[in-house]
Amino acid sequence: MQNELPSAAIRRRGLMLVISSPSGAGKSTIARNLLESDQGFQLSVSVTTRPRRPSEIDGVHYHFRTKREFDLLRDNDALLEWAEVHGNFYATPREPAEEAMAAGRDMLFDIDWQGAQQLREKMRGDIVSIFILPPSMRELKSRLTRRAEDNADVIEARLKNARVEIEHWREYDYVVVNDDLDRAFHAVEAIVRAERLRRDRRPGLFEFVSGLLDEKI
Ligand code: ADP
Ligand code: 5GP
8 A cells, every 4th residue: 555655765756847838928938937936946958959049048048059969969869858840959858857857856848849748758747737828829929029039030930830839738737828927927836836735746745644643642
């Protein structure tokens, strides 16, 4: 019986939080807010062949690599999942994610639907996934334009791709519409709080309950 296992033998498994959305819906903003407000999360820094945006730092936002370097990592099984998105390659490095999970630390993945599918196959019980929707396609376009980090062709390609991405919304555990940023962020916080309270993420409960039952009254 599971509740007869010594509590030390039961390790908390890390929460693997996957956030996806069409480009411009606000997932990076929400992810950044979560990382700032919640010290329990570590960001999975992806590898990409996409050119660096002016505001991005290599090793912080992404590990920027050439296609040749990317292929080498993939061939050496150093990538947990990988996908082609908007004509560039993106991937989750294997080692940091596996280390976090083994140590019971929570990790945040800002990846697309293809990556989310691959992680669900590999880490089914550990993945909690959230899909962020824009309030309208018009607002999505205006956010991409206001962000002003991509040229007009890139924005057009991302808008086209948004429809493909949105079609995968049903594969996610939770869906949050990012109309008002504060409201959307609080919804994500509430999801995280509830998921951390799940019985199977709280091995300490075994000890607590057995203490309760042993208590002499
Ligand atoms: P993604 O990571 O999904 O591509 P970003 O987080 O980069 O999107 O957000 C795209 C742009 O929209 C950014 O300029 C961001 O500041 C802005 N933004 C995010 N959420 C909102 C919101 N709720 N209302 C208005 N602008 C937003
Ligand atoms: P961007 O170029 O705007 O930073 O990201 C483009 C898309 O690639 C986003 O949907 C983002 O979530 C996705 N992405 C970023 N990193 C990864 C990754 O490691 N794997 C996968 N599959 N997608 C990623």
